[in-house]
Amino acid sequence: MSRRRLSLRARLLTLQLVVFGSFLLLASPVTYFIMSRTLEDDRDEYLTSMARHVSKEYLAKDENVPPSPSLPARCLCDPVPPSSTDPEAMHWPRHLLLCDESGEVLCSDGETAALAPQAVQQALQTNLPAFADVRWPAEFLRIIAWPFQDPNGRVLVMEVGCSYRVIEGALRKGFILMAVIDAAALLFLITGSYLLTRNAFVPIDQIVRRVEQIDEDRLEERLPMESRDDEAGRLVAVINRMLERLERAFEAQSRFSSDVAHEIRSPLTALRGMMEVTLRKERSTEEYRNVMQENLEEVLRLARLAEDLMSLAKADAGVLQIRRVRVKLREALQAVLARFKLKADEKNIELRLHAPEEVAVIGDPDLLGRLVENLVDNALIHSPQMGAVLVQLQRNEDHVTISVDDHGTGIPPQHLSKIFDRFYRVDPARSREMGGSGLGLAIAQQIARQHGGSIRVQSTVGKGSVFLVTIPVARPPEPRMETG
Ligand code: ADP
Numbered sequence: 327m328s329r330r331r332l333s334l335r336a337r338l339l340t341l342q343l344v345v346f347g348s349f350l351l352l353a354s355p356v357t358y359f360i361m362s363r364t365l366e367d368d369r370d371e372y373l374t375s376m377a378r379h380v381s382k383e384y385l386a387k388d389e390n391v392p393p394s395p396s397l398p399a400r401c402l403c404d405p406v407p408p409s410s411t412d413p414e415a416m417h418w419p420r421h422l423l424l425c426d427e428s429g430e431v432l433c434s435d436g437e438t439a440a441l442a443p444q445a446v447q448q449a450l451q452t453n454l455p456a457f458a459d460v461r462w463p464a465e466f467l468r469i470i471a472w473p474f475q476d477p478n479g480r481v482l483v484m485e486v487g488c489s490y491r492v493i494e495g496a497l498r499k500g501f502i503l504m505a506v507i508d509a510a511a512l513l514f515l516i517t518g519s520y521l522l523t524r525n526a527f528v529p530i531d532q533i534v535r536r537v538e539q540i541d542e543d544r545l546e547e548r549l550p551m552e553s554r555d556d557e558a559g560r561l562v563a564v565i566n567r568m569l570e571r572l573e574r575a576f577e578a579q580s581r582f583s584s585d586v587a588h589e590i591r592s593p594l595t596a597l598r599g600m601m602e603v604t605l606r607k608e609r610s611t612e613e614y615r616n617v618m619q620e621n622l623e624e625v626l627r628l629a630r631l632a633e634d635l636m637s638l639a640k641a642d643a644g645v646l647q648i649r650r651v652r653v654k655l656r657e658a659l660q661a662v663l664a665r666f667k668l669k670a671d672e673k674n675i676e677l678r679l680h681a682p683e684e685v686a687v688i689g690d691p692d693l694l695g696r697l698v699e700n701l702v703d704n705a706l707i708h709s710p711q712m713g714a715v716l717v718q719l720q721r722n723e724d725h726v727t728i729s730v731d732d733h734g735t736g737i738p739p740q741h742l743s744k745i746f747d748r749f750y751r752v753d754p755a756r757s758r759e760m761g762g763s764g765l766g767l768a769i770a771q772q773i774a775r776q777h778g779g780s781i782r783v784q785s786t787v788g789k790g791s792v793f794l795v796t797i798p799v800a801r802p803p804e805p806r807m808e809t810g
Contacts, residue, residue: 335527342519350511354504361500365493369468374455376419377472377486384424384484385476420467421487426480445471446483453481459490466490529558537565545573585749589631589763593624600624627763634765638748641772648776649690652800655719655726656681658691662698663717666706674712677702681719685726688800689777697773700766701730701793707760708734708791725779725798733790742783746771770795 332340421441423434427450431438440446442458449456449471458469467487475481529551536549548569549562604617640646656679663679670677687694698717705715709732716731737745737752744750749764751757757764767781770793774781779797 335523338526339519339523342523343516346515346519347512350508350515354508358497358501358504362493362497365496369488369493370457370470373457373468373470373486373488374472376488377455377470377484380419380422380486381472381474381482381484385474419486420465420489421462421469421485423485424482425485426482432482440471440483440485441467441487442469442471442485445469446485449473449483450481460487462487529554530561533558533562533565540569542576545569545576582748585764586635589749590628593628593631597621597624631763631765634763634769638765638769638772641776646776648693650688651691652686653689653691653694654684654686655694655728656684658695659698659717659719659728662695662702665699666702669703669706670715673706673709675706675709676714677706677717678714679717679719683719683721685719685721686800687726687777687797689797690773693773693776694797697770697795698728698730700770701795704766705730705732705734705791705793707762708732710734721799725796728795728797729792731790731792736787736789736791737783737785738787739785742785745783746781 421435421437423437423440424432425440425446426432429440429443429446431440441460441462442456445456445458450473453473455473456471458471460467460469466489468490469485469487472484472486473481474484532551533549540547548566551558552562552566553559554562600617600620604614609617637646659679659681663677666677702715702717709715713733716729718727718729718731720727720729741750741752745752746767748768750767751762751764754764771781774795774797777797779795781793781795783791783793785791
């Protein structure tokens with residue numbers, strides 16, 4: 327069973343809430359903990375300074391402290407009575423008691439024994455202050471046992487206690503404050519995240535709605551908002567560029583289909599016409615032979631067209647299998663030129679090859695031969711009687727250039743960028759007359775590309791054209807390392 331995914335908007339909102347919510351929920355206990363530790367440290371510091379102060383006061387007294395524990399601690403500062411609720415008084419010691427090494431109480435606020443005997447014992451043993459928590463009588467006290475010596479060298483311990491209430495009060499207030507802040511922050515976060523996420527997706531929703539309305543009949547439409555300087559603007563720009571490419575591809579597709587139909591219809595009409603006229607009356611064998619000969623030419627033209635279309639379609643679909651063998655180009659060019667010798671001689675054209683060195687490429691010999699054939703054929707067609715066509719082979723570092731140079735009609739500049747398009751002809755009537763399908767250069771370009779190369783043209787009307795094909799050269803085999 328497939329699980330339904332949450333929308334991007336819902337996921338973003340949830341993510342924001344989880345991340346920031348967890349941060350808030352984690353930050354509050356940590357803050358509370360740090361606050362309580364700080365308050366406790368402050369209280370212990372306060373207790374310590376209080377114990378030191380009271381002990382000093384005791385030592386500063388002239389008369390000896392009466393040994394009776396029942397005496398009120400008049401020798402010391404007055405402790406705050408436990409019943410007091412005065413907030414100021416909360417900061418004063420709740421309990422004061424002085425005892426000697428044997429544990430005998432020298433003076434106190436009424437207690438007859440130390441409230442934290444273990445802390446007193448520890449202070450006596452280590453001669454360092456010791457702390458303890460004691461329940462007394464209706465509240466908790468923090469006790470410090472402060473060891474010190476009187477002028478006679480007696481070791482005494484001053485026990486000072488203060489209430490927990492100050493800390494408890496501060497912590498309670500802090501807790502309430504934090505809970506209120508957390509709740510407000512959470513509310514703010516939920517509303518803020520919701521509004522932010524909703525607003526962020528408004529342009530996306532608009533784009534989706536507009537794109538949904540664009541079908542193949544409305545490919546000329548473009549989305550607004552392209553001028554926005556944000557992600558939505560960039561998305562719209564990308565979609566608009568894609569629509570432009572789609573529109574061009576659709577146009578090319580429909581133009582190509584009508585071109586194909588047109589190219590097939592012309593020879594078929596010619597064939598039909600010739601047959602109908604021939605069949606109207608009885609003909610001599612000679613006449614039939616002539617008609618058959620003409621028909622054969624049209625059929626061959628159709629077959630060539632079908633073959634060209636097939637190879638272009640296969641290459642487009644990426645299913646054209648091309649061989650990858652080492653092709654010696656000078657040899658291949660010599661063979662092509664030999665095939666065109668007769669055609670060149672018919673127009674008294676000097677067809678020459680200039681190839682100072684042999685260069686090898688990796689590729690399909692038949693396809694490479696076809697590429698050069700298309701160029702040489704065009705050069706001969708567009709050259710005048712007694713003209714000259716020069717085919718050159720030149721190696722430049724890692725690539726090789728084959729150029730086919732003629733001194734023919736040349737190509738007007740406005741056509742130069744289009745002559746590699748399928749069925750594009752500078753002079754359609756003349757091209758058809760010469761038997762051209764308008765696919766020769768498109769096929770040549772495709773073959774060059776299949777071999778990792780390219781083709782370009784330079785031409786001047788009335789002076790001639792040069793077609794330049796560039797293909798990477800085959801790397802020589804790596805020299806083998808001799809071992810042993
Ligand atoms: P075609 O079958 O018509 O020759 P191509 O694709 O081979 O088709 O060529 C496309 C057009 O480019 C031709 O119709 C022609 O007008 C022009 N062209 C190609 N080669 C030459 C050339 N060497 N000189 C002048 N024009 C040329």
